[in-house]
Every structure is written in C-alpha cells, then in structure tokens.
Amino acid sequence: MSDTSQDRAPEGDDSQTRPSAMGGPLRFLLSNEFGLIVLVLLFGILFSTLSPAFLSKFSLYALGRTSAVNIMIGFSMMVVIITGGLNLSVGAIGVGAAMFGGWLMQAFGMPWVPGVIGGLAMGAALGALNGVIIVRSGLHSFIITLATMSIFFGVMIYLTRAESYREISPAFTSYGRMKILGVISPLLLVTFAVAIMLSVLFRFTALGREMLVAGANARAAEISGIRVNRMITYCHMLSGILAGVAGLMLVSRTGAAIPSMAGQLGQDWLLPAFLGPVLGGTLLTGGRLSVLGTLLGSFLVTMLTTGLLLMQVGAFWIQTYLGLLLLAAVLIDLARRSYLERRKLL
Amino acid sequence: MNTAQRVLAAGLSLALLPSATLADESTRVALVPGGPHPYFAAWEQAGADAAKDFGLGSADYRVPQKWELGLQNQMLESLVTQGYNAFLVFPGDPVGTVAIANELAETGAPVMALAGCLKDPSEAVFCMGTDTGNSAYLGTKELLKQLGDGAKIVHFTGFLVDPNTQLRIDAVAKAAAEGGAEVIQVIADIDAPEPAEEKINAYLAAHVDEVDGIVTTAWVPAVVASNALRKIGDKRIVMVGIDHDEVVIQAIKDGFVHGTMLQNPYGQGYIGSFVADRLRSGCTVKADAPFKSNALTDKFIDSGTVFAGANDVDNYVGSMQSITKVLFDEFESTYLDC
Numbered sequence: 001m002s003d004t005s006q007d008r009a010p011e012g013d014d015s016q017t018r019p020s021a022m023g024g025p026l027r028f029l030l031s032n033e034f035g036l037i038v039l040v041l042l043f044g045i046l047f048s049t050l051s052p053a054f055l056s057k058f059s060l061y062a063l064g065r066t067s068a069v070n071i072m073i074g075f076s077m078m079v080v081i082i083t084g085g086l087n088l089s090v091g092a093i094g095v096g097a098a099m100f101g102g103w104l105m106q107a108f109g110m111p112w113v114p115g116v117i118g119g120l121a122m123g124a125a126l127g128a129l130n131g132v133i134i135v136r137s138g139l140h141s142f143i144i145t146l147a148t149m150s151i152f153f154g155v156m157i158y159l160t161r162a163e164s165y166r167e168i169s170p171a172f173t174s175y176g177r178m179k180i181l182g183v184i185s186p187l188l189l190v191t192f193a194v195a196i197m198l199s200v201l202f203r204f205t206a207l208g209r210e211m212l213v214a215g216a217n218a219r220a221a222e223i224s225g226i227r228v229n230r231m232i233t234y235c236h237m238l239s240g241i242l243a244g245v246a247g248l249m250l251v252s253r254t255g256a257a258i259p260s261m262a263g264q265l266g267q268d269w270l271l272p273a274f275l276g277p278v279l280g281g282t283l284l285t286g287g288r289l290s291v292l293g294t295l296l297g298s299f300l301v302t303m304l305t306t307g308l309l310l311m312q313v314g315a316f317w318i319q320t321y322l323g324l325l326l327l328a329a330v331l332i333d334l335a336r337r338s339y340l341e342r343r344k345l346l
Numbered sequence: 347m348n349t350a351q352r353v354l355a356a357g358l359s360l361a362l363l364p365s366a367t368l369a370d371e372s373t374r375v376a377l378v379p380g381g382p383h384p385y386f387a388a389w390e391q392a393g394a395d396a397a398k399d400f401g402l403g404s405a406d407y408r409v410p411q412k413w414e415l416g417l418q419n420q421m422l423e424s425l426v427t428q429g430y431n432a433f434l435v436f437p438g439d440p441v442g443t444v445a446i447a448n449e450l451a452e453t454g455a456p457v458m459a460l461a462g463c464l465k466d467p468s469e470a471v472f473c474m475g476t477d478t479g480n481s482a483y484l485g486t487k488e489l490l491k492q493l494g495d496g497a498k499i500v501h502f503t504g505f506l507v508d509p510n511t512q513l514r515i516d517a518v519a520k521a522a523a524e525g526g527a528e529v530i531q532v533i534a535d536i537d538a539p540e541p542a543e544e545k546i547n548a549y550l551a552a553h554v555d556e557v558d559g560i561v562t563t564a565w566v567p568a569v570v571a572s573n574a575l576r577k578i579g580d581k582r583i584v585m586v587g588i589d590h591d592e593v594v595i596q597a598i599k600d601g602f603v604h605g606t607m608l609q610n611p612y613g614q615g616y617i618g619s620f621v622a623d624r625l626r627s628g629c630t631v632k633a634d635a636p637f638k639s640n641a642l643t644d645k646f647i648d649s650g651t652v653f654a655g656a657n658d659v660d661n662y663v664g665s666m667q668s669i670t671k672v673l674f675d676e677f678e679s680t681y682l683d684c
Contacts, residue, residue: 261439266534319412
C-alpha cells in the first residue's frame with residue numbers, strides 16, 4: 001500500500017520536491033500516512049486511558065468490523081475522486097448490489113460464491129452506467145450521480161417492496177460474525193486484501209497509471225494516447241464493485257440483505273465515503289491517491305466515533321466532537337507539514 | 347418532555363406497583379431508539395421512573411445521533427463495553443438489527459424489541475409495541491365514520507424502508523375499501539420535518555378541494571398536516587392523526603382535527619425496564635405465554651392503542667394510564683415464570 005502520484009502538478013508530486021538524498025524510511029516518516037498513524041496512536045492512547053474498556057476484546061473486534069466496511073466505502077469513493085469527479089451514488093449502488101446478491105441467493109438458492117459474484121457484477125454494471133452517462137453527457141459526475149442515486153435506490157425499493165432477503169447462505173453470514181483469535185473480524189482481512197489489490201493496480205499496472213493520468217490532466221492524457229473516457233468509465237465501474245463489496249460485507253455481518261443498510265437513498269455512506277479519502281490525502285482535483293492514507297483516514301474516523309461513544313459523550317454532541325476532533329487532526333497534520341517545510345524536509 | 351408527558355409519568359409512578367425489594371441493583375438497562383424522534387422521548391422518563399421504582403442500577407435512554415443502522419449497531423456495541431446488561435431496542439431495521447440483537451443476547455443480556463419488532467427468528471425475548479396495522483385500520487375506520495360513501499381520503503405515512511409502512515398502507519386501503527371510500531393518494535417517506543412540510547403542503551395546495559379526509563400514520567406527518575389544516579382554516583376536511591404531539595392535541599381541541607390514535611411509548615419503556623430486571627433476576631418467559639402474531643414476529647405484545655377524539659382529548663393521559671396499568675398489573679402473571 002503506498003502513495004501513488006503522477007506528474008501533472010509538480011506541487012502535488014512530493015517526490016520532485018523532496019531532497020534527493022532522502023531515503024525510503026525517512027520519506028515515510030514525513031508522509032501524510034505517518035501523520036495519520038501518529039494520530040491513530042494518540043487517540044488510541046487517549047481513549048484507552050479515559051475508558052480502559054476501549055481495549056477490551058469485544059470493543060476491538062467491533063471496531064475492526066465497523067472499520068472494515070467504512071474503509072471499503074472510502075475506497076469506493078477514492079477511485080472516482082482520482083478522476084477529479086465524485087460518486088454520490090456509492091450507497092445506492094452498494095445497497096443495490098447487496099440486494100441483488102441477496103435476491104440471487106434467496107430466489108434461486110444460489111451458493112454464496114455465485115451470489116456474491118452476481119452482486120458484484122450488479123455493482124460494476126451500475127458503476128459503469130454512471131461512467132457512461134458522465135462521459136457521454138459531458139456533465140459533472142456530481143449531477144449525474146446525484147440523479148442516479150435516486151434512480152438506483154428508487155428502482156431497488158420498487159422491485160423489493162422494501163423487503164429484506166434473509167435466506168442467505170449460512171457459510172457467508174457466519175463469516176461476518178466470525179472472530180479470529182477472539183479479536184479480529186475476517187471482514188477486516190477482506191479489506192486488507194482489497195487494499196493490497198488496489199495498491200498493486202495503481203502502482204504497478206499500466207491500467208492503474210492510466211486512470212491516474214486521465215484524472216490528473218485529461219488533455220495531456222488524450223495527447224498521450226490514453227482513452228480518457230474509457231478510464232473514467234473504468235473508475236466508476238471499479239467504484240461500483242467496491243461499493244458492492246461493502247454492501248455484501250454488511251450482508252455477511254447482518255445475515256440479510258436489507259434495503260435500509262445505507263439509509264435513505266444510500267446517504268448514510270456519504271460521510272465515510274468522503275472522510276477517508278480526503279483525510280488520507282487523495283486529491284479532490286484528481287490524479288493522486290493514497291490507499292494506505294484512505295485506510296488510515298477511515299479507521300481514524302471510526303475509532304473517533306467509537307471512542308466518543310465509549311466516553312458517553314452526549315449523543316447529540318458526538319457529531320460536534322467528531323467534527324472538532326477531525327478539525328484538530330487536520331490542523332495537527334498541517335502544523336506537521338509546515339514544520340517540515342520550514343526545515344526544508346518536505 | 348411536555349406537560350402532558352410529565353403528568354403521565356408522575357401519574358404512572360404513583361399508580362403502578364413497584365417491587366423494588368426484588369430488584370437487582372446491578373441491572374443496567376439501555377433504552378435505545380433507532381434515532382432521534384419525538385415518539386421515543388417518553389422512554390427517558392420511563393427508564394428513570396423504572397430505575398427509581400424498581401431499584402435498578404440504571405435505565406438510561408441512549409439515542410443514536412441520527413437514524414443510521416450502522417450507527418445504532420455501533421452504539422449498542424459500545425453500550426456492551428460500557429457494562430449495560432439489558433437492552434430495550436427499537437430496531438433500526440427489523441431484519442438488519444437481528445444480528446446485533448443476537449450478539450447482545452450472547453453476552454447474557456435480555457434483549458427486547460420495543461415499539462417495533464425484529465423479524466423472527468431472533469434472540470429477542472419478545473416485541474412490545476403498537477400493532478401498527480391495527481392502529482391504522484382503526485384510525486381509518488374512525489375517519490370514515492365522519493365521511494359518507496365515496497369519500498376521497500389521502501394517507502400520509504412514514505418511510506418506505508420501514509416494512510411497517512407497507513402494513514399501514516395496506517390497512518388503510520383495507521379499511522377504505524370496507525367503508526366505501528377511495529384512497530386517492532398515499533404520500534410516504536415523510537416522517538421528517540422537511541419532506542413532510544414540502545410534500546403535504548404542496549399536495550394540499552394543489553388538491554385541497556378534492557380531499558374529504560386525511561389519515562396520518564406517522565408522527566411528523568400528523569403534526570404537519572394538523573398545521574396545514576389550521577392554516578387553510580377550512581374544517582371541511584376531516585383528519586385522524588396519530589400520537590400525542592401538542593400540535594395535534596391542540597388542533598383536536600380547536601376542531602381542525604377529528605382525533606388521534608394514541609400509542610403508549612411510556613408504558614413500553616417502563617414495563618420493558620421492569621421485565622428486563624425480572625429476567626436478569628431469574629424469571630423466564632412462559633412457554634405458553636399468550637403472545638400475538640404480526641407480520642414480523644410470533645412473540646408480539648400489544649402495548650395498546652386508543653382513539654382520542656374531541657371528547658376524550660382532555661383526558662388522554664388517563665386513557666393511556668389505564669392501558670399501561672392493566673398491562674403492567676397482569677404482565678408478570680401472564681408472561682413470566684418467576
């Protein structure tokens with residue numbers, strides 16, 4: 001997992017402005033990801049000091065399981081943000097994919113493997129549809145995905161009549177409740193596996209690099225022979241698949257495919273979808289992402305929420321405290337960067 | 347808590363018969379709704395009263411800061427870590443909450459579904475709430491008593507992702523068909539202020555002359571529709587609402603609303619907290635307990651619903667007290683082996 005950058009904006013390409021003699025370990029110590037690791041550790045120490053139950057097995061297991069899904073949701077937004085766009089329909093796609101997978105398993109008695117593949121295929125199809133409409137219309141992805149969010153969710157509700165699918169393979173649902181060594185959720189392992197695959201895609205494959213270049217500077221990418229529209233469509237398709245993975249993880253966790261898993265229109269997913277990538281250092285203007293940063297950013301947000309709940313902060317203050325803590329986290333990171341720049345270490 | 351709820355709480359505290367000597371002070375009950383909603387406000391006082399009356403360690407009302415299934419799950423997990431050992435939960439989703447309810451039960455904590463049910467099978471000992479379909483049916487019947495044959499009614503209701511909404515829609519349609527009325531419009535997904543204001547006001551502005559009656563089966567639409575009728579100022583349209591918001595009660599007194607279907611959230615929280623403690627003290631649910639069935643579960647206990655019209659509205663607190671007292675007095679002998 002690594003920070004993957006490309007060459008559009010020199011100011012955004014850390015490798016060009018760093019001292020050439022800087023070694024790999026030192027470079028990591030100066031990175032955004034290291035800053036997030038420090039914040040995770042700081043808040044971990046804070047919460048475990050104020051509430052020792054924070055480190056109980058049950059608490060750590062629950063934290064890992066919730067984080068696994070939130071990180072996946074962050075990934076599904078991240079791969080669209082690199083195009084300079086966004087995908088407001090991640091929740092609707094995730095629920096649509098999960099409901100389709102659940103329907104296959106219940107209505108046709110499918111084993112979980114083909115059911116999951118079917119669900120992911122639905123996620124890919126809905127994501128690709130977003131991409132095709134965006135490149136064909138030339139409109140911003142904000143508008144298109146705002147519309148498709150309602151369309152996808154509305155069609156899903158119409159077809160399912162808001163009923164859940166419960167006849168899911170026990171092998172699949174037991175996976176979401178399994179505990180490895182009493183602490184680790186297998187869902188977290190799925191998330192780590194996907195993170196590694198995304199890192200390989202964007203760092204070591206031509207396809208991943210072309211996606212990044214297309215997002216960084218579409219005109220330059222076109223001149224270089226990259227089919228930008230195709231790359232944008234691929235990114236949305238990948239986003240749909242990742243949203244589908246998140247939705248199916250929730251199916252495994254809850255034991256059923258339920259229409260309300262992402263709230264009205266799938267809007268419950270929007271905050272975790274944006275927070276992870278943005279905190280993690282993915283550029284909103286496109287062309288740069290950080291898989292590790294998104295993973296850490298999403299984990300930090302989940303940990304803050306869990307910690308605040310454990311500290312019995314008044315329910316209606318949690319959002320405020322969460323906002324303040326996130327602001328503090330960003331400002332601390334900004335201060336770290338300023339310090340490094342003054343020392344000419346960045 | 348408004349004045350009426352305080353009266354209700356105080357009245358119930360005095361009227362019900364506490365058995366604190368049998369209570370376990372280590373019992374810590376969490377009353378967890380799906381999110382913020384005025385319907386659940388009475389649970390806070392109900393928990394506090396139950397803790398005091400029955401000598402529980404605590405019975406605390408814990409509200410997820412928004413209606414989000416994942417957030418409710420996260421809060422419930424956190425409450426286990428904090429040491430709560432009994433849970434009264436409004437399921438964020440009747441199916442989606444089953445898994446977390448089962449996990450809570452695995453910790454040894456009694457889990458009850460309150461105000462809304464979990465879909466069977468689940469580890470919840472029972473579900474206690476309003477029979478939503480029956481409430482909608484009875485409310486529509488009350489409405490149709492005031493309207494002649496061929497009346498045109500509209501139905502304002504809650505979120506479509508809540509399967510209870512479909513039950514309400516079906517129940518209203520059934521009552522309308524039986525009464526020779528026509529449901530000309532169902533507007534759902536409006537149990538929140540913004541969509542309710544927008545959709546109800548827009549609909550009535552365009553179709554006020556075509557509507558003879560209104561039935562609402564969710565809290566916020568009842569409030570918004572009551573206000574809308576007051577603004578229109580025409581008492582020709584007959585409305586039956588739901589719940590006991592001050593706006594609805596006042597509209598009934600002023601003649602803009604015909605009546606409301608009362609529910610019993612205080613009784614749910616109070617009796618639920620009592621039962622949680624009894625179960626922790628060794629009582630068990632009777633194998634032959636006379637549970638009712640609904641679309642979600644075969645372990646349903648009706649917490650009561652009653653129509654309050656203009657003649658009853660001044661004494662609606664008393665009506666709910668009566669229902670709660672009857673339910674409480676007979677609960678242990680009817681449902682528990684102690």
